[in-house]
Amino acid sequence: MPKSKNNRAWLMIMPALILILICAAIPLITMVNYSVQDVFAGDQFVWVGTHWFESILASGDFWSSLGRSLLYSAIVLLIEIPLGIYIALKIPRSEFIAGVCILLMAIPLLTPWIVVGFTWKVLVDPQSGLFGVWAASMGFNWDLNHPLIAWLTIIVMDVWHWSSLIALLCYAGLKSIPFEHYQAARIDGASRFGLFRYVELPRLHRVLLVASLLRFMDSFMVYIEPYVVTRGGPGTATTFLSLDLVQTASIQFDLGEAGAMSVIYFLIVLSVCWALYKVMMQADSQHRVSS
Amino acid sequence: MKSGRFSFSLFFYLIFLIIPIYWLINMSFQTTAEIRSSFSLLPLKPTLYNYRIIFSDPTWYMSYVNAVIYVSLNTVIALAVALPAAYAFSRYRFYGDRQMFFWFLASRMIPPAILLVPFVHLFSELELIDTYIAVAIAHCLFNVPIAIWILEGFISAIPRELDETARIDGYSGFRFFTRILLPQLAPGIGVTAFFCFMFSWIELLLSNGLTTIDVKPVGAVMGRAGGLLGGMQIGLLSAASVLTLIPGILLVFFVRRHIARGLSLGQVK
Numbered sequence: 139m140p141k142s143k144n145n146r147a148w149l150m151i152m153p154a155l156i157l158i159l160i161c162a163a164i165p166l167i168t169m170v171n172y173s174v175q176d177v178f179a180g181d182q183f184v185w186v187g188t189h190w191f192e193s194i195l196a197s198g199d200f201w202s203s204l205g206r207s208l209l210y211s212a213i214v215l216l217i218e219i220p221l222g223i224y225i226a227l228k229i230p231r232s233e234f235i236a237g238v239c240i241l242l243m244a245i246p247l248l249t250p251w252i253v254v255g256f257t258w259k260v261l262v263d264p265q266s267g268l269f270g271v272w273a274a275s276m277g278f279n280w281d282l283n284h285p286l287i288a289w290l291t292i293i294v295m296d297v298w299h300w301s302s303l304i305a306l307l308c309y310a311g312l313k314s315i316p317f318e319h320y321q322a323a324r325i326d327g328a329s330r331f332g333l334f335r336y337v338e339l340p341r342l343h344r345v346l347l348v349a350s351l352l353r354f355m356d357s358f359m360v361y362i363e364p365y366v367v368t369r370g371g372p373g374t375a376t377t378f379l380s381l382d383l384v385q386t387a388s389i390q391f392d393l394g395e396a397g398a399m400s401v402i403y404f405l406i407v408l409s410v411c412w413a414l415y416k417v418m419m420q421a422d423s424q425h426r427v428s429s
Numbered sequence: 430m431k432s433g434r435f436s437f438s439l440f441f442y443l444i445f446l447i448i449p450i451y452w453l454i455n456m457s458f459q460t461t462a463e464i465r466s467s468f469s470l471l472p473l474k475p476t477l478y479n480y481r482i483i484f485s486d487p488t489w490y491m492s493y494v495n496a497v498i499y500v501s502l503n504t505v506i507a508l509a510v511a512l513p514a515a516y517a518f519s520r521y522r523f524y525g526d527r528q529m530f531f532w533f534l535a536s537r538m539i540p541p542a543i544l545l546v547p548f549v550h551l552f553s554e555l556e557l558i559d560t561y562i563a564v565a566i567a568h569c570l571f572n573v574p575i576a577i578w579i580l581e582g583f584i585s586a587i588p589r590e591l592d593e594t595a596r597i598d599g600y601s602g603f604r605f606f607t608r609i610l611l612p613q614l615a616p617g618i619g620v621t622a623f624f625c626f627m628f629s630w631i632e633l634l635l636s637n638g639l640t641t642i643d644v645k646p647v648g649a650v651m652g653r654a655g656g657l658l659g660g661m662q663i664g665l666l667s668a669a670s671v672l673t674l675i676p677g678i679l680l681v682f683f684v685r686r687h688i689a690r691g692l693s694l695g696q697v698k
Contacts, residue, residue, distance in 0.1 A: 147521035150513035151529065154573055157510050161570040162536035165547030172546075221442075228439040237685050241678070242443050245450060248677025250631045252648040253670040257449045260456065260663055268452045271468050298449065301442075348578070351534075359540035362633050380542040384634075387546045400543030407538045415531065 166404070172397030190398035199374075199382070200399070204406070207379040211357040214296045218353060221297070222304025223342070227334070229309050240309075243302035255366025258295040285375035288368045292376060295363060300356070304349045311345040312338060351414055358407055379403055450674070456667035464663050479668035488650060489669065495561070496630065496646040497676060502565035503572060504625040508618065510569075511576035516610070518577065519584040520592065530577075537574035544570065545638045552639055559641040567635045572625040579624060583617030584610075616687035623684050630677065647673055 173190055175183045194200045229239050246254070262280045264270040270280045282288050315338065323333050361380040364370070370377035370385075383403065387396030456464055457479055458472040467473070483489040517523070518530055548567055549558070557563040587610075595609045611618070637649040645653075651669050 141520060141522045143523065144521040145523045147517035147523040147526075150517035153510040154514040154533070154577060155529075157506070157566070157569050157573055158533065158536050160551075161548075161566055162539055162544075165544040165551060166539065168547035168550065169543060225439060225442050228436040230436070239439070239443065240685055241681055242446055244681040245674065245678065246446055248627055248630065248674065248681065249670075250633060250648050250673050252633050252651055253453075253673050256651070256666055256670060257453050260667075261449055261452055266464050266468055266663075268448065268470075298446065302446065344582075355538050359542060361542055380540055383540075383542050384545065387543075393546065396543075396546065400540075403543055404539055407540065408535055411535070411538050412531075415534070 169397045169400045172393045173401050174394075174397075176394045177392075186394065190394050191402070194395065194398050194402065200402075202374070203377050203379050203382045206375075206377065207358055210293075210360070210378060211354055213293055214300070214357045215350060215353055217293070217297055218301045218304050219346070219350060221301050222349065223308050223346075225301065225305040226308035226312055227338070229305075236309075240306065243306060246299050247303055247306075249299070251362035252366060254295060254299050255363040258291060258298075258363075259367045262291055282368055283372045285372055288372060288376050292364045292367055295367065296357065296360070299363070300353060304353065307345040307349045308342055311342045315341050347415070347419075351411055354410060354414065355407060358410075453667050453670050456663060457671045459664055461662050461664040479664045480672075482665055483668055483672065488645075489647075492645055492647040492650040493672065495640075495644045496636070496648075499561040499564040499568070499636065499644065499646070500626055500629045502561055503568040503629045504622050506565055507569055507572040507576045507625045508621060511573055511580055511621070512606070515577045515580035516584055516606075518581050520589065530581075533574045533577055535574075537571050539570065541570065541632070541635050545634060548635065549638060558639060559643050561644055563639045564636045564644070564646075567639055568629045568632060570635075571628055571632075575624050575628065576621045579621045580614070580617055583614055583620075587613050619684045619687050623680060626680055627677070 174185060174187055176186045176189070177183055225243075229236050249257075261267045262270045262273075262282070264274050264280050267280075273280045280287060280291075282291060319337050320333070323337050328336065359380050360378060361384065364376050364378060365381060368376045370381045379399075380403075383396060383399050386392050386399060455470070455472060458475040458477070460476060460478055463472075463474065514533075518526060544567075552558050552563045552567075557566075591609065591613070592605070595605050600609055633646070633648040633652075636646045637652070640646065640649065647669065651666055
């Protein structure tokens with residue numbers, strides 16, 4: 139049955155739209171407003187045009203924290219998506235065991251960011267943390283003052299925190315595959331890989347779209363966790379865009395500069411997500427046509 | 430999926446997930462001095478000292494209550510506005526529907542960090558700083574889009590014929606929503622609530638920024654208990670952390686049956 143055309147459906151969207159206007163559009167416009175002005179003494183605004191944008195785009199600090207954010211998102215997506223799919227394939231069919239797995243896997247997801255940061259910070263402490271002491275006994279010094287080790291720590295932490303989301307989403311996608319599809323594949327003599335490639339993977343389209351969008355957005359905006367573990371250090375090795383931004387806006391109180399940074403930041407997230415969304419939707423509609 | 434074979438990789442993954450939690454629990458039963466001075470896999474002299482501090486100090490225990498209140502409030506608001514919107518997106522074509530759907534999603538993409546300062550200004554104008562409703566509304570920024578997205582999948586999985594039949598039977602408007610649609614949607618609503626609860630419960634930047642004294646959430650109190658970064662009161666902070674896990678675990682326990690179906694976003698065979 140095709141969808142019926144009805145412009146009164148707008149009325150049903152209104153409450154959500156108003157709420158989103160209040161908590162997204164208005165603050166965002168405020169930010170754009172700041173971005174073209176300079177603030178003196180907290181309440182005197184002076185028009186400066188594109189001054190902040192020019193100075194940010196010319197500054198090395200901005201480009202390096204942007205680079206670090208992109209690298210971080212790329213690494214965690216590349217680890218978490220394959221790992222999540224793999225784990226989802228391994229969850230047994232038995233209702234009870236699957237229930238236990240889901241319960242265990244949901245725990246990291248429901249852990250507040252600050253708790254995640256705190257936990258990993260103490261866990262890798264070389265004197266009293268479990269991982270830190272283990273590493274020390276194997277002759278490896280878990281020293282957060284080393285840039286590579288700081289990166290390793292926050293990436294392992296992110297994998298711990300979020301891989302389960304992808305695994306759960308994929309598991310749910312897999313559960314929706316009718317048993318007959320497996321039977322048919324078995325009769326056709328499909329290999330394990332063939333089964334994955336032609337039966338399971340196409341079914342995971344939509345959940346993978348959700349998972350990669352969510353993970354990209356959230357890893358690109360990550361703030362509290364690395365802040366608690368490394369405070370952006372050593373030096374600026376783990377200073378991501380969001381850390382830079384909060385520093386500029388709330389601590390130095392340079393609203394104009396922070397506004398311009400926010401606008402650039404949002405445009406980057408928006409365009410990456412739009413591209414991802416388009417690509418996946420395209421694949422989705424092709425898949426629907428072919429099946 | 431092959432049936433019932435024991436998988437080592439899954440087993441190790443689960444162990445990896447559990448170790449940090451185990452370590453947190455282990456530390457929560459030790460005093461900070463003990464954690465600092467000796468390394469042990471189990472507390473040598475288990476003590477409830479840390480928990481006693483939390484349950485005797487209103488700043489601490491009220492911070493949990495505060496967080497639960499604004500998270501619940503947010504979940505209710507998000508569901509209430511997302512349900513009709515999701516229904517509209519699922520059932521009707523209307524002017525600008527696809528664009529609207531994307532722009533809703535786009536608001537999920539706004540990094541909360543960039544909205545913190547405008548939010549503080551906006552809510553100070555409205556005199557809502559340090560109230561539950563301020564945090565609950567701010568969290569709608571990311572929860573309303575997610576709720577619409579998930580519910581849309583669930584509603585689309587319900588055959589449209591159901592609407593027609595109900596209409597012929599004389600159910601319309603509000604009564605159709607409450608009597609016919611909601612019972613059908615129960616798992617979807619459970620899962621959406623799970624996601625809203627999760628994203629709101631773990632968020633700290635906005636909930637900390639928009640509160641000052643009365644409704645500080647537990648994360649902010651942990652941060653303020655100082656020493657979080659210097660590692661002064663590890664025992665106390667561990668106990669506080671363990672307690673933050675409990676509401677989440679309870680929630681998962683209740684929705685675990687629906688979670689698999691729910692997470693597939695209503696995708697059906």
